[in-house]
Amino acid sequence: xxxxxxxxxxxxxxxxxxxxxxxxxxxxxxxxxxxxxxxxxxxxxxxxxxxxxxxxxxxxxxxxxxxxxxxxxxxxxxxxxxxxxxxxxxxxxxxxxxxxxxxxxxxxxxxxxxxxxxxxxxxxxxxxxxxxxxxxxxxxxxxxxxxxxxxxxxxxxxxxxxxxxxxxxxxxxxxxxxxxxxxxxxxxxxxxxxxxxxxxxxxxxxxxxxxxxxxxxxxxxxxxxxxxxxxxxxxxxxxxxxxxxxxxxxxxxxxxxxxxxxxxxxxxxxxxxxxxxxxxxxxxxxxxxxxxxxxxxxxxxxxxxxxxxxxxxxxxxxxxxxxxxxxxxxxxxxxxx
Amino acid sequence: xxxxxxxxxxxxxxxxxxxxxxxxxxxxxxxxxxxxxxxxxxxxxxxxxxxxxxxxxxxxxxxxxxxxxxxxxxxxxxxxxxxxxxxxxxxxxxxxxxxxxxxxxxxxxxxxxxxxxxxxxxxxxxxxxxxxxxxxxxxxxxxxxxxxxxxxxxxxxxxxxxxxxxxxxxxxxxxxxxxxxxxxxxxxxxxxxxxxxxxxxxxxxxxxxxxxxxxxxxxxxxxxxxxxxxxxxxxxxxxxxxxxxxxxxxxxxxxxxxxxxxxxxxxxxxxxxxxxxxxxxxxxxxxxxxxxxxxxxxxxxxxxxxxxxxxxxxxxxxxxxxxxxxxxxxxxxxxxx
Numbered sequence: 001x002x003x004x005x006x007x008x009x010x011x012x013x014x015x016x017x018x019x020x021x022x023x024x025x026x027x028x029x030x031x032x033x034x035x036x037x038x039x040x041x042x043x044x045x046x047x048x049x050x051x052x053x054x055x056x057x058x059x060x061x062x063x064x065x066x067x068x069x070x071x072x073x074x075x076x077x078x079x080x081x082x083x084x085x086x087x088x089x090x091x092x093x094x095x096x097x098x099x100x101x102x103x104x105x106x107x108x109x110x111x112x113x114x115x116x117x118x119x120x121x122x123x124x125x126x127x128x129x130x131x132x133x134x135x136x137x138x139x140x141x142x143x144x145x146x147x148x149x150x151x152x153x154x155x156x157x158x159x160x161x162x163x164x165x166x167x168x169x170x171x172x173x174x175x176x177x178x179x180x181x182x183x184x185x186x187x188x189x190x191x192x193x194x195x196x197x198x199x200x201x202x203x204x205x206x207x208x209x210x211x212x213x214x215x216x217x218x219x220x221x222x223x224x225x226x227x228x229x230x231x232x233x234x235x236x237x238x239x240x241x242x243x244x245x246x247x248x249x250x251x252x253x254x255x256x257x258x259x260x261x262x263x264x265x266x267x268x269x270x271x272x273x274x275x276x277x278x279x280x281x282x283x284x285x286x287x288x289x290x291x292x293x294x295x296x297x298x299x300x301x302x303x304x305x306x307x308x309x310x311x312x313x314x315x316x317x318x319x320x321x322x323x324x325x326x327x328x329x330x331x332x333x334x335x336x337x
Numbered sequence: 338x339x340x341x342x343x344x345x346x347x348x349x350x351x352x353x354x355x356x357x358x359x360x361x362x363x364x365x366x367x368x369x370x371x372x373x374x375x376x377x378x379x380x381x382x383x384x385x386x387x388x389x390x391x392x393x394x395x396x397x398x399x400x401x402x403x404x405x406x407x408x409x410x411x412x413x414x415x416x417x418x419x420x421x422x423x424x425x426x427x428x429x430x431x432x433x434x435x436x437x438x439x440x441x442x443x444x445x446x447x448x449x450x451x452x453x454x455x456x457x458x459x460x461x462x463x464x465x466x467x468x469x470x471x472x473x474x475x476x477x478x479x480x481x482x483x484x485x486x487x488x489x490x491x492x493x494x495x496x497x498x499x500x501x502x503x504x505x506x507x508x509x510x511x512x513x514x515x516x517x518x519x520x521x522x523x524x525x526x527x528x529x530x531x532x533x534x535x536x537x538x539x540x541x542x543x544x545x546x547x548x549x550x551x552x553x554x555x556x557x558x559x560x561x562x563x564x565x566x567x568x569x570x571x572x573x574x575x576x577x578x579x580x581x582x583x584x585x586x587x588x589x590x591x592x593x594x595x596x597x598x599x600x601x602x603x604x605x606x607x608x609x610x611x612x613x614x615x616x617x618x619x620x621x622x623x624x625x626x627x628x629x630x631x632x633x634x635x636x637x638x639x640x641x642x643x644x645x646x647x648x649x650x651x652x653x654x655x656x657x658x659x660x661x662x663x664x665x666x667x668x669x670x671x672x673x674x
Contacts, residue, residue, distance in 0.1 A: 003465040004416065008440050010466040051657055079341065080525060087651065088425040090445045094528060094649035098662040103345050103525040105453060106649070106664075108427045108443040116442060120457060127464025128340040129347040129523075147653075186466075188417060188440040191431060312431035312443070314424065316484075320388055325435040327443075 003126075006220025008187050008213070015182035016125040018333070019132065019173040020071035023290035024063040025282070026141065026167030032267045037290035038168075039066050045142055045167065053087060053095075056140035059169050060085070060096035064136050067171035067289075071178075075100055078173070079130035082117035084108050085281050086139050086165075087147060093137070110310030111206075111235050112189070113137040114170055114285035115329035118306075119186040121174050122331065131176050138169025139280030148199075148315055161201040163237045163263060163279035170285030172293075181296055185221065185332040189213035191312060193325040199318045203240025203263075203276055206309040209326030210236060211247040214307060217330050218253075225255045229301035232292060234284040234308030234328065235263035237277035258301075262287035262308075284308040296335050303334045340463075343557025345550070346524045353462040355518035355670070356469065356510040357408030360627035361400040362619070363478065363504030369604045374627035375505075376403050382479055382504065390424060390432075393477035396506050397422070397433035401473050404508035404626075408515075412437055415510070416467035419454035421445050422618050423476050423502075424484060430474070447647030448543075448572050449526070450474040451507055451622035452666035455643075456523040458511050459668065468513050475506025476617030485536075485652055498538040500574045500600060500616035507622030509630075518633055522558065522669040526550035528649060530662040536655045540577025540600075540613055543646040546663030547573060548584040551644055554667050555590075562592045566638035569629060571621035571645030571665065572600035574614035595638075599624035599645075621645040633672050640671045 003011045022039045030041030040062060047055040047062070060083070068075050081100060083093035084107035097104055109116035117135035124130040142152060144165040150156040174183065192212045196205040210233050218224055225231060225248075236244060241261040248255055262284040263277035288306060296304060307330035313322065340348045359376045367378030377399060384392040384399070397420070405412050418437060420430035421444035434441055446453035454472035461467040479489060481502040487493040511520065529549045533542040547570050555561055562568060562585075573581060578598040585592055599621040600614035625643060633641060644667035650659065 002468065004467065053653060053657065084445060086426075088653060089423075089447065089649065089651035091649065091651045091654045094662055094664075095654065095659065098528040098530050098649070101527060104528050104664060105457070105525055106445040108421060108445040110426065120442065123464055123466050124460060127460055127466070129460050129464070130341065131339065188442055190438060191435040191441050193435050312426065312428065312435070314426035314428045316390060316425060317428045317432065320390065322432065325431055327431075327441060 008216040009220035010186050012122055012126040012183055014126045015184055016122045016174045017177055017179045018181035018293060019175040019178050020067050021172045021289040021293050022063050022066035022070060023170050023286040024059050025286050029166055029168050029266060032272060034290045037294050052140055052142040053092060056092035056138060056143050057096035060092060060136060060138045063169040063171040064134060067134065067173050071173050078102055078132045078134055080105060080133045081136065082107055082121045082133060083136045084113040084117060085137055086144050109327060109329060110312055111279055111281050111283060112308040112310030112327050112329045113281045114288060115306060115308035115331060118172060118331055119188055119329055122183040122186055125174050125176060132173060134171055134173050136171035137281040137285045139165050139282035141165045141167045144280060158275055159200040160275055161239050162275045163202055163277050164274035165280040166266060166278045166283040166286060168282035168286035170289035172289065180336050181293060182334050182336055183331055184334050187213055187217040187330040189328040191325045191327050193323050195323045197323050202279060202311045203237040204243060205311050205324035206326035207236055207240040207243035210244050210307055210309050210328040213328040213330050228258060228305045229303050230258045231255060231305045233261045235279040236261045236309055237263040239276050305330060305332055345553040346522055346557035348522055349459055349463040349520055351463045352519035352521055353459045353511045354514055354516045355630060356512045356515050357404050358509045358626040358630050359400050359403035359407060360507050360623040361396050362623050366503055366505050366603060369609060371627045374631055389477055389479040390429060393429040393475060393480050394433040397429060397473060397475050400506040400508045401471060404471065404510050408510050415439055415469045415471055417442060417470045418473065419444055419458045419470060420473045421450040421454065422474055423481050446664060446666060447649055448616055448618050448620060449645040449647030449664055449666045450618045451625060452643060452645035452668060455509060455668055456525055456666055459520040459523055462511050462513060469510060471508055471510050473508035474618040474622045476502050476619035478502045478504045481617060495612055496537040497612050498576050499612045500539055500614050501611035502617040503603060503615045503620040503623060505619035505623035507626035509626065517673050518630060519671050519673055520668055521671050524550055524554040524667040526665040528662045528664050530660050532660045534660050539616060539648045540574040541580060542648050542661035543663035544573055544577040544580035547581050547644055547646050547665040550665040550667050565595060565642045566640050567595045568592060568642045570598045572616040573598045573646055574600040576613050642667060642669055
């Protein structure tokens with residue numbers, strides 16, 4: 001029996017349930033608008049560890065165990081973990097989860113990773129391959145900054161279009177039953193390369209991918225933006241957010257007032273110096289788990305389209321003059337009455 | 338309906354079919370024992386490109402399109418691609434597939450990636466989320482060497498336990514029906530860290546993970562090594578191969594004469610200077626597509642347990658003194674009569 005809908009979308013007839021979720025973030029993120037939504041805010045950027053890479057792993061582990069604990073689940077009762085991050089060879093995730101004792105499926109979707117892990121985790125549950133799985137991802141400003149850009153001590157200037165890598169993580173435990181939030185549809189994205197070459201302008205590189213995936217989602221499902229109480233893109237930032245609206249406007253489509261971007265939302269632009277907004281795997285993941293899912297549970301939105309975005313480049317590809325391919329993975333989460 | 342079997346294994350009741358497969362390798366691999374099994378052997382390590390990273394992408398793209406072509410499928414008739422590689426941020430795969438026009442799910446499992454992509458692709462087909470998908474991965478000696486070890490020009494000495502990163506790729510197209518080879522069971526692996534810290538001794542770091550996954554597979558299914566006509570581990574190399582046999586021997590279990598390792602098989606140790614054998618995402622992928630699957634089609638083996646292994650470390654984690662976590666993902670492929 002096929003669950004395919006149109007070209008890119010699949011239905012999840014069993015509607016995998018969000019059993020629990022958690023968000024753990026750093027100090028700066030804890031000073032932003034969602035300070036009351038995050039489960040834990042670390043005042044120590046090292047999270048008690050001796051390197052930023054270990055700090056990132058520690059944050060992911062805390063987030064994973066918190067999410068399990070909130071559902072009163074022992075980690076050993078899960079069937080597997082889908083995880084990934086921005087560090088080379090995804091070591092933040094693999095070192096975080098190496099003692100979990102659970103089957104581990106490593107994923108790389110750059111900043112779209114939380115959506116990709118949720119899609120794969122949802123399919124694992126809906127397909128009957130697992131009863132409970134966790135999707136978890138995160139990023140750390142300090143480990144990302146030195147890997148992708150400059151040593152922190154260098155104090156490099158940032159362009160107005162640049163984004164600030166979020167120190168944060170999000171974990172979602174999905175299962176066959178329980179809770180009021182359900183994953184209903186998934187639309188994995190295609191890679192879209194619009195020819196953008198400036199690694200300080202990720203929003204412009206990713207917006208065309210968000211446009212491609214959302215357009216496919218609307219075409220596959222016969223829905224329009226108005227069918228959703230809220231639409232969230234991953235981390236397009238202020239520039240990418242406006243570009244995406246422009247791309248749809250050229251088709252005569254308005255994304256409406258319900259459209260927002262996690263990269264725009266996570267910091268307070270008037271008080272926090274983040275230029276075009278937040279980015280990183282932890283951006284959309286922590287906004288999902290510290291804002292979107294809690295607000296859905298409270299009844300603010302019933303049907304949400306969540307579309308995390310990623311830039312599939314590396315420092316090497318950028319230095320070799322390559323353009324920046326973008327991707328956007330989307331899924332629909334609904335609150336059951 | 339759950340398809341779980343025991344703790345880690347899942348059955349695939351619809352038995353996704355291998356519609357086609359292809360292997361594209363470099364010159365050195367083309368001089369090894371499987372020269373007649375590979376679909377294409379490039380005499381040019383640049384594959385006609387201007388950098389090794391682009392060469393790796395070009396090899397992956399050739400491999401993907403060859404696999405589609407062998408099944409007389411246009412790439413656009415597929416529902417998605419599961420892919421990954423060893424380069425930072427998995428750029429070999431994302432740049433290779435960026436113009437495919439297909440939903441793209443990036444995976445990182447180090448050298449176990451071909452097994453992880455096949456597990457996810459099998460679940461996508463068996464779960465009804467897709468009708469036809471491709472699992473593809475590869476590695477390139479030159480891009481890996483300079484990223485993980487030394488500039489090629491440096492001519493660094495290699496320890497006897499070190500392995501040679503395979504320039505090669507493998508792609509498998511899975512679908513709901515067609516062909517005589519079927520994926521029957523999947524056993525995604527747990528991360529196992531045995532405390533090995535020597536990045537020149539990957540076989541020792543990965544063998545405990547292979548032991549963990551194979552032991553789980555046998556326990557979950559009630560099978561023993563004798564139930565398989567052949568068992569292949571990913572790229573443990575000569576050292577890891579023997580270590581795995583020793584670990585099972587301590588339990589009183591013999592893996593039997595049907596047990597072989599892709600890293601041992603891919604080169605001719607008497608004529609090719611590769612120390613402990615081959616490694617890299619392309620090692621088990623090209624041996625699977627250039628040797629195992631063709632031999633299964635010819636009738637040599639009916640039931641094969643394929644267990645690719647990976648080391649989930651990075652140069653940064655190694656330089657920070659961390660141990661090397663291993664992982665092994667396994668699946669069962671059977672020939673239908």
